[in-house]
Amino acid sequence: MIKGRYDDENLKWIPLLIGLVLLIPFALKGMTFSYKYYIYILNTIGIYIILTVGLDLLSGYAGLISLGHAAFMAIGAYTSAILVDQAGLPFMFSLILSPLIAGCFGFIIGFPALRVSGMYLGLTTMGFGFIIRRLIIALREWTQGSAGLVVSPPNIFGFTIKGDWANYFLVWTLAVLVIIGARRIVKSKIGRAFMAIRDSEQAAEASGINLAKYKMFSFFISGSLAGLSGVLMAHTNHFISTDHFDSMLSIYFIIMVLVGGAGTVYGAVLGTLFIVLLDNLFVPELETLLHTMFSIESGEMESFIFGLVMFLFIIFQPTGLYGMWLKMRIYWKLFPFNPKQRFT
Amino acid sequence: MNSLITDLAQEIFSGIALGSIYALIALGFILIFKATEVVNFAQGELMMVGAYVNFFIIQGIMGDLHVPTGWMFLMGLVGSILFAIVFGWFLDLVINRPLRDESVFSIIMATISMAIMLRALVSMIAGSESLVPQSPFGGAYFNLGGVIISVLDLTIIIGAIVLVSAFYYFFNKTRWGIAMQATSEDPIAAQLMGVPVKRVYALVWIFAAIVAAISGVLLSPRASLIDTNMGFLGLKAFPAAVLGGFGSIPGAIVGGIILGVIETVSMGTLSFHFHWVKEINDIIVWIVLIAVLMIRPTGILGTEEIKKV
Numbered sequence: 001m002i003k004g005r006y007d008d009e010n011l012k013w014i015p016l017l018i019g020l021v022l023l024i025p026f027a028l029k030g031m032t033f034s035y036k037y038y039i040y041i042l043n044t045i046g047i048y049i050i051l052t053v054g055l056d057l058l059s060g061y062a063g064l065i066s067l068g069h070a071a072f073m074a075i076g077a078y079t080s081a082i083l084v085d086q087a088g089l090p091f092m093f094s095l096i097l098s099p100l101i102a103g104c105f106g107f108i109i110g111f112p113a114l115r116v117s118g119m120y121l122g123l124t125t126m127g128f129g130f131i132i133r134r135l136i137i138a139l140r141e142w143t144q145g146s147a148g149l150v151v152s153p154p155n156i157f158g159f160t161i162k163g164d165w166a167n168y169f170l171v172w173t174l175a176v177l178v179i180i181g182a183r184r185i186v187k188s189k190i191g192r193a194f195m196a197i198r199d200s201e202q203a204a205e206a207s208g209i210n211l212a213k214y215k216m217f218s219f220f221i222s223g224s225l226a227g228l229s230g231v232l233m234a235h236t237n238h239f240i241s242t243d244h245f246d247s248m249l250s251i252y253f254i255i256m257v258l259v260g261g262a263g264t265v266y267g268a269v270l271g272t273l274f275i276v277l278l279d280n281l282f283v284p285e286l287e288t289l290l291h292t293m294f295s296i297e298s299g300e301m302e303s304f305i306f307g308l309v310m311f312l313f314i315i316f317q318p319t320g321l322y323g324m325w326l327k328m329r330i331y332w333k334l335f336p337f338n339p340k341q342r343f344t
Numbered sequence: 345m346n347s348l349i350t351d352l353a354q355e356i357f358s359g360i361a362l363g364s365i366y367a368l369i370a371l372g373f374i375l376i377f378k379a380t381e382v383v384n385f386a387q388g389e390l391m392m393v394g395a396y397v398n399f400f401i402i403q404g405i406m407g408d409l410h411v412p413t414g415w416m417f418l419m420g421l422v423g424s425i426l427f428a429i430v431f432g433w434f435l436d437l438v439i440n441r442p443l444r445d446e447s448v449f450s451i452i453m454a455t456i457s458m459a460i461m462l463r464a465l466v467s468m469i470a471g472s473e474s475l476v477p478q479s480p481f482g483g484a485y486f487n488l489g490g491v492i493i494s495v496l497d498l499t500i501i502i503g504a505i506v507l508v509s510a511f512y513y514f515f516n517k518t519r520w521g522i523a524m525q526a527t528s529e530d531p532i533a534a535q536l537m538g539v540p541v542k543r544v545y546a547l548v549w550i551f552a553a554i555v556a557a558i559s560g561v562l563l564s565p566r567a568s569l570i571d572t573n574m575g576f577l578g579l580k581a582f583p584a585a586v587l588g589g590f591g592s593i594p595g596a597i598v599g600g601i602i603l604g605v606i607e608t609v610s611m612g613t614l615s616f617h618f619h620w621v622k623e624i625n626d627i628i629v630w631i632v633l634i635a636v637l638m639i640r641p642t643g644i645l646g647t648e649e650i651k652k653v
């Protein structure tokens with residue numbers, strides 16, 4: 001019997017994910033008084049997840065390095081801010097149009113990707129990041145230069161979405177849609193083409209995969225997801241400036257993907273959760289602790305910890321958090337009969 | 345008209361000096377890339393560490409002993425080179441050896457995370473405010489037909505040319521250099537031919553760290569400021585290396601000098617005469633990089649590499 005398209009796939013995770021996302025804010029509200037702060041952190045996580053899932057499709061699946069992904073985010077954010085506040089378009093329209101524009105920029109940066117690879121592509125995208133940043137400052141008629149831009153809150157069908165609580169549902173609806181969409185892409189022909197390109201370009205081309213088409217497509221989709229996260233960031237933070245999108249942020253996004261596990265959608269989600277929670281909950285505690293113990297200047301603690309976490313993961317756990325989880329799951333499945341050497 | 349030519353000559357001269365710094369940093373990348381095929385994004389940070397070590401040695405000696413100024417700077421240079429030897433060996437141990445068989449992406453990210461850590465560590469240890477170093481020549485200069493040539497810039501240029509030619513000679517003529525070339529070609533075959541591959545790798549990283557330390561020592565009096573953002577200058581050396589041809593040692597100095605001259609001239613005369621150049625002069629190196637990669641990815645002196653399946 002020929003299998004149907006989705007027969008061998010377990011789709012139970014979709015309602016589970018939606019239920020979890022709906023449950024968390026209410027649970028937090030019931031548990032703590034400072035729930036608004038946690039909701040704010042969760043919003044940041046949701047926005048970043050949209051980007052890191054896109055980055056994972058590009059770097060983890062298609063194997064194309066991007067060291068300038070914050071630039072796409074900046075393009076989305078500024079385009080949406082200009083479209084909504086200065087051109088007067090409705091937010092819903094901008095929510096669709098701005099990611100597409102960011103995706104077109106991804107398309108443009110995809111052209112060099114056809115010629116160069118590896119480190120050279122990393123340098124090209126890094127240069128692209130610097131150029132976009134400079135472009136935003138140069139177009140100061142619309143973007144207010146480096147002073148930053150105040151953005152209005154999102155308005156959907158006449159309802160203005162204000163405050164972290166309402167933003168949560170907007171951000172996470174889109175984040176869940178992106179996660180589900182990315183899982184579908186990965187399991188489809190396109191996802192398999194990406195993985196073939198990552199593993200060997202020559203072999204992929206010999207098997208009849210159109211390299212140019214799929215590389216361009218991966219840049220387009222990754223760029224537009226980054227643009228979408230930029231739109232959300234602009235409209236939920238109400239203020240954007242070029243400092244929000246500097247080159248270190250692009251590096252942090254890659255750290256999130258690699259720590260979670262490159263080449264898995266859940267890996268990107270887990271990595272984003274891990275890094276942002278580490279940044280917001282653990283690092284301030286550690287900084288105050290260090291300050292009382294040694295009275296050293298600990299302002300740079302955050303980036304040091306990020307660098308260290310990244311470094312340790314690359315050396316000791318290259319498959320990331322998701323790989324760790326998979327290993328653990330297999331370990332418990334086989335429990336008393338574990339072949340020792342497989343789990344070292 | 346005469347003043348325009350003088351200005352231009354002045355800018356080209358200081359561009360060559362700046363380009364020599366780029367060339368030295370690029371030389372570090374290229375050495376590592378030639379022997380190990382690893383791209384070291386932490387080269388700029390190595391330079392920063394070298395500058396800081398040099399500064400603290402000089403400050404320490406100045407506080408305690410009263411030695412003549414010339415000796416003081418020489419001791420600073422020797423001290424930072426000694427530190428670089430230990431540090432380069434350490435980097436080989438923690439980055440290069442565990443990641444031999446990993447993908448390019450992991451190695452790039454490992455060096456980037458090392459760069460992040462170094463920047464954070466230095467600012468935690470040395471404080472985040474910038475330090476003001478002294479120049480060993482105290483601002484001495486001579487005037488060549490209206491063009492002011494400072495002794496420091498001249499030293500930088502001569503130092504860069506000497507180091508690049510020394511490494512070119514080393515790579516192509518000595519036994520160890522040829523061993524390095526063999527290692528980069530095929531580590532396993534080199535090992536079988538009796539090349540001590542591990543020692544070669546360690547030596548390359550040590551050389552790169554030494555070059556970085558020397559460039560840091562030379563740059564810090566020129567920039568007259570030492571702070572943790574010095575490492576970002578290392579990123580600008582990538583376009584220089586790509587322009588000269590990644591993997592070609594003379595390419596480092598060619599690319600570095602061309603890029604340095606482009607940058608200073610666009611910041612000076614061009615920005616003065618054309619208004620729009622002012623907008624792009626801090627990203628001009630990246631525009632050059634993308635143009636080079638689109639037109640001739642192998643750079644000026646590079647050779648085409650054929651990828652085998």
